[in-house]
Every structure is written in structure tokens, then in C-alpha cells.
Amino acid sequence: MAAIGIDVGGTSIRAGVVDATGDVLDTARTGTPHDEAALEDAIAGVVADLRSRHEVAAVGLAVAGFVGRDRTSVMFAPHLPWRTATVADRMSERLGLPVTLEHDANAATFAEYRFGAARGTSVGVFVALGTGIGAGLLLGGELFRGAHGVAPELGHLCLVPGGRQCPCGKSGCWERYCSGTALAATAIELLATRPQHSTVLAREAAGDPGAVTGRRVAGAARDGDPLARKAMAELARWLGEGLALVADVYDPEVVVIGGGVSSSAPLFLDDARETYLRAVTGGKHRPHARIRTAQLGDEAAIVGSATLAAESGRRVV
Template sequence: MVFPWIGPMVTVGVDVGGTSVRAGVVDKYGEVLDTARAPTPGDERALEDTIVTVVSELAARHRVRAAGLAVAGFVANDRRSVMFAPHLAWRHAPVADRIAERVGVPVVLEHDANAAALAEYRFGAARGCRVAVLVAIGTGIGAGLLLDGKVFRGANGVAPELGHLRLVPDGRPCSCGKAGCWERYCSGTALAATAIELMGRHPGQSTVLARVAGDEGSITGRRVAGAARDGDVVAQRAMAELARWLGEGLSMVADIYDPEVIVIAGGVSQSAPLFLDDAREHYRSMITGAGYRPLARIRTAQLGDDAGLVGAASLARDVVAVRPHPSR
């Protein structure tokens, strides 16, 4: 016979992304004990049904006290509602209260990059650092800033939007409405765009990417990284361009925040051996006062894809500590 309520009390973190909803049971040490996953629906009600389903599935097997949602969107400062999410259905939606009513435990929201930053501070690459910045490089760029272990959200809960710092005047158009944003030159999407541009300028030099270039959408950031590992000259130049823009952007971040550590997270960070050393060199040369000031340590995230849900679960544990929930 199974006794699901025997064992330590835990919290659930849910990473609500544009393509999938990933949930995990997390203990007080940041260890993920169990997981559940489902595709992300496009409809608001269906999305909340999916979140309730994955949380309930885990609560059937564990003594869950609270849940945290890491959301790819603007979360209000009270962490109760989602103001806007570009790849999700919510618009000024009181998500936390609606989900809490259905799952029967307290629920807290957080921006996904903030949640990942908190997880890396408590359990990973930024542990114990007084000022830490996380830069999550994936389809775009997300970012989180921690000051003395506390997430800095700005006046309205939307800081810091580092991916939309304008690095290149009149550069590539961005979905935010501006042009030349950092994420248009330093992301998985940017890596693919750079490779395609370079193939047009240097026809015949690609040995790997050229084989799939005729298939629309076939050149992705992941494929470019793989081609670079296989020695494709164009792909390697594209990686060098990403390293350059990463280093330049990080120098701006360091000039603004003067952090002890910058943690590089997100899907692109899995290819860090291909670009991170070069990015560090660009960063060192571009920072204001180069050679006369301490430099932030630049590290890759230790928690990988689990950082967002671990951070959300950790925030949920904080909520329980302040407002204990009755035992079932």
C-alpha cells in the first residue's frame, strides 16, 4: 500500500514556458525529487487546467505545502498576477489566486529569469554573492538581478529587461518594436540569423550548414552550434560573433550593476565551451576602467533547465514559512 503523505513536506515549482509546462517537487536543499510535464496550451483556461493537472499529479504522490510558478512574462510586484506574457495567454490575470483556489495550497508567481537567479543564488553558481546577475540566453535574453539575496524587480515588477538594451543603432528589428536589441545579436535566434547572413556573404565556405540551407527554418541556433563543433567555418564565425556581442553586453551590465558574479543560463549556455572564453576576453576589454577594477566572475549555471522551477519552489517555501498552511 502507498502512503503519499509519509515523508518530508515539499513544495512544487512550475516552469511555465511557451512550449511546455514543467513541474517538479523540490526539497529544502534544492533537489528535484519528482517531475511532471505537459505541452503549453494557447488558451488561458486550458493553460490553467494544465498547471492544475501537473501540480495535482505531484501532490498525489508527495506532501505538497505550496506551489510557485516561474512565468515567462511580466509579473506584478505582489507576485499574484501576470500583467503580460508574450508567449502565453495571460493579460492582467490574477493567476496565483485562481490556481491556489483549485489546487488547495498557497501559490506564488515569479518571472522565470528571477526564479532561476534565486535558485542559482541559493543552490548554485551565485551562492553567497552579494550582487549577482543572471543572463538567460535562449530564444531571446531574460535576466535577473539579486541584491543581498533578494530579487530586484523595479518599481513595477518588470526589471531588468537586459535583452532589450540597444547595442546596435539601426540594427536588426526586434519583436519589442525597437531595433538593435542585445538579444537580436546574442541568442539562439540571433545565432541562426548571423549564420544565414554569413552564408550569404561567403557562399561556398560552409561544409555542414550548406547541406540543410535549402530547408526553410532548418538553420537553428542548436544546429549552428553543432556545426561549429564539427568544424564548419561559417558556424564558427557565427559563434565568434555571438561571443563578441555577449562580451560587449556583459560589459554594459557590469558597468551598470558592478556584480560579483554573472551567471550565464538558458539553452545557449549548453554550448558555452564554444564561446564563453572569447566572450570573457571581449568583456575584459570593453568594460569601463579595464585593468583598474575588479571583474565579475562569469560562470555558467549549475542547475541547468531546472533552475526556474527550483527557484519558484524555493519562493513557495518562503511563503509557507511566513504563512503556514494547515496539514492535510
Template sequence: MTTRIGRERPLTVGIDVGGTNIRASVVDGAGEVLDSVQAPTPHSERALDDGLERAVRELRGRHRIGAVGLAVAGFVDETRTSVRFAPHLPWEDSPVASRLSERLELPVILEHDANAAMWAEYRFGAAAGAHNGVLVAIGTGIGAALLVGGELYRGSFGVAPELGHLQVVPNGRACPCGKRGCWERYCSGTALVDTAIERLAIDPARSTILAREVSRDPGSLTGRRVAGAAQDGDPVALEVLADFARWLGLGLAFVSDIFDPDLVVIAGGVSSSAPLFLDEAREHYAASITGARHRPLARIRTTQLGEGAGMIGAAELARTALGAGPAAEHHVPVV
């Protein structure tokens, strides 16, 4: 148990509470995943609480667990004990941490999933050694996290930062958040599809792959398929990825003008296609940032921990509740 620094620290459970699946992992103090379970996400509040309890008890039957951390895609309150709202989960103004802690008789903390991923990358992955960092998780939309002075920044009410909903195009594409022209409407897996459909409507004959796929089944197009078509040389798909790279670079310049980070980590499902857009995005970023020739640029990296980052980060943050790991902030509530 001591072959790597940190392994001797208490084991904790990190849980990624997604809209489709619950994924729970036992994580040691070196950030290594030792054991995992997965189950479909229930659709009622009571059933979801039951499912989380079952997952932890199953893992607890095989390991000595000291605390539990939940990574949630939604608004977590500033004490990290309640979920204010989660669009794909049945919790609303719900004291999740105290309920689960009472059931399990273990400390439980909550964390926004992007924050949890950022903390994992900072402790064990691509953001190691960063002082001020930004994580941009690009999937269906954009999730984001800020690291300021080596600590997660959550804002006054626990909901910072919603970078994906910065308006970059006045009166632009409609966003599910209720606004128009949000960054994620031009820089996400969903945006890849929307841009592809727009360009195909103008001149479908220019596409050798996407047009055929859309004509066969218009609803089958996904961001992953657009990226695959670009990999295969489809002209329209290549234009779509170039447009995506431009929006990513412009958005990162906007973020950097505000926060001046030394590191940006690109995570989320779209990050797996980074070779198709990241170099070009770096060029747009370097050209668009204010005072580019007179200031250092942030390093831009892709995730090292992949889809497991949220679980690993939640588990590591839970470890702070035991006083057994570097704290993400000065005071960690224990329930």
C-alpha cells in the same frame, strides 16, 4: 529525510509554465527534485488553469505539498500575484495566483522565470555566495535577473530587468519587441541563425557544412546546428560564434558598467555550447568594461542547475510563503 541540510523543510511544487509545455516538480528544502510531471501547455486561460491544477493534484497525490510557485516567461506584477502579459501564454492582467490558490487551497506565488532561475542558482547552484549577481538566460532571446545584496531586484512594477532589449545597435536588426538593434538580436540562438544566414549570403563557398544544410532546407537552421557546425570546424560557423562571443562580452561589460556585479551566470539553451564562446566572451568583457585595469572583474560562470533552475527557484520562493526558507525579499505576499 535529514541526510542534507534543508531536506526536513516542507515540500513545495515549482512549475515552469512554458509556451509549449507545463513542467511541474516537487522540490525539497535542499533544492532536490523528488518527482515531476509534464503536459502540453493549453492555449486558453481556463484550460491552462485546469492544466496547472491537474499537475499539482497529481503530485499532491504522492507527496505532502505546502505551497506552489509558478515560473512564468512574462511580466509578473510587483505583488507576484498577477500576470500582466506573457507573449506565449493566454494570461493578460490575470490574477493567476489567487485563482489557483482558491482551487488548491494552498499558497501560490508567481515569479518571472529568469528571477526564479537566479534564485535557484543563488540558493543551490552557480551563484551560491554571490552578493550582487546577474543571470543572463540565452535562448531564443535573452531573459535576465538581478541579485542585489542577496535579494532579487524586480523594479518598481515587477518587470526589471529587460536586459535583452537594451539597444546596442542604433537602427539595427528588427526585434519582435518593436525596437531595433536590441542586444538579443545579436546575442541569442536566433542571432546565431541570423548572423549565419548573413555571412552565407556573402560567400556560401566558404562553408563546408552550413551552406549545404541551408541549400537543402533554408528553414531548418537553428542555433544548435550553427554551434554543432562550429564544433565540427565549419569556417563560417566559427566566425558566427566569434561574433556571438564579441556581443556577449560587450553586453556584459555594458551591464557591469551599470550594476557592477561580482558574478554573472550564463544560462539558457545556448549555455550548453559555452566551451565554443565563453573564454573569448570573457576576453571581450575584460577589454570593454570601463576602467578594466583598475577594478575587479565579475566571475562569469555557466548554470549548474540547467533547465530545471526555474522550477527549483519557484519552489524555493514558494517555500518562503510558509516561513520555511530564506526570503528573497522582506515581504512575500501569500494568496
């Protein structure tokens, strides 16, 4: 029987009915309230909407935050009101269905493992390049969540000691150099020293610095803007450097690159692969991870959370 997967984001709640083959049969969406009771009301609302048209066996919630190892509680989610909240039990009682929680990157990782670019992989890494970096890790074909359920926070590996400040409180984190936010920050830094290299971005930045977003820089790079291409080359460099560090630790068979920035992969992925090959330890004397783009797009967390809910008896590593 199908299950409902729900991607609970900071601005929107996106839900889908997912069958056993990973196909999304129907969807529903609403805004994200920032009051705990209202948030749970909104989730119940999208579930009721979908259940009015489909018979489902379980519900999976994908959350950007720290999910307890037993996948029943949210310990902390920076853009949501839950704090040490027994969300799965509360929502299960309310909906009359089994409810499973999962970190959104883990849910996307599992979807790519079951149905997408990491299918059949024993050891794999998923890296979601968006506002920051989300990550998931497969070991022996199982999601690895760490001792307390919060692994792996790869985006906060220190890649540049003393580098850009990160909202996490540290500096030089990987996601400060390799994400949509980082792409915009790099472009703004370049504009400060060489504005003549991009009359388009320079004009936009002068009118409104907030107009220089990662999406806008990627678009300018696709149009051949020299400064935007330089910013994209910097992202590629740091992606390759970070992947080499990850490969030194985990030695994955496959690395899957997802998230919103991955839509611009033709602009940076080949260069990132070259940097990875140069930077990984013993690069000339070892097999290398296949670096691929994700196949399930922005539905990955929905598909993964629904599938995990339907298969909630799976062993937790």
C-alpha cells in the same frame, strides 16, 4: 516540507517537487494549452499528479512575462493567454495551497543564488541565452524586480543602434545579436556572402532555410565548420560587449550564463570574457565579475519557483 515548482512555457508545462536543499524529487509534464481556462486546468492537473505521490506545502509558478510586483498577477505574457490575470489567487483557491508567481528568469536566478553558480553572492546578474535573453538581478542577496515588477529586461538594451529589428518593436537589441535566434541569423547572413565557407550549412539552407537553427549552428561549430565558428565568435563578441555594459551599471561580483545556448559555452565563453575585459570601463583598474556557467540547467526555474513559494515571506525589493 517540499514545494512544487512549475515552469509555464509557451509549448510545455514542466513541474517538479523540490525539497529544502533544492533537489528535484519527482517531475510531471504536459503541453501548454493556449486558452486561459484550459491552461489553468493543465496546471491543476500536474499539481494533482505530483500531490498524489508527495505532500507539499506551496506551489510556485515561473512565467515568461510581466509579473506584478506582489507576485500574484500576470500582467502580460507573450506566449500565454493571461492578460492582467489574478492567477495566484485563482490557482490558490482551486488547489487549496499558497501559490506564488515569478518571472521565469528571476526564478532561475534565485535557484542559482541559493543552490548553484551564484551561491552566496551579494550582487549578481543571471543572463539566460535562449530564444532571446532572459535576465535576473540580485542586489544585496535579494531579487530586484523594479518599481512595477518587470525588471530587468536586459535583452532589450540597445547594443547596436539601427541594427536588427526586434519583435519588441525596437532595433539593435542585445538579444538580436546574442541568443540562439541570433546565432542562426548571423549564420544566415554569413552564408549570403560566403557560402563556400560551410558546405554543410549552405546545403541545408538551400533545402530549407529554417534548418539553420542556433542548435544546428552550434553543432556545426563543435564539428569545426569555419562559418559556424565565425557565427559563434560573433555571439561571443556581443556577449562580452553586453556584459561590459551591464557591469558598468551594476558592478556585479558574479555573472551566471544559463539558458540553452550555455551548453555550448566552451565554444564562446573564453572569448566573451576577453571582450568583456577590454570593453568594461576602467578595466585595468577595477575588480572584475566572475563569469560562470549555470549549474542547475533547465530545472533552474522549477527549483527557484518552488523555493520562492516555500519562502514566500521573504522581503520583496
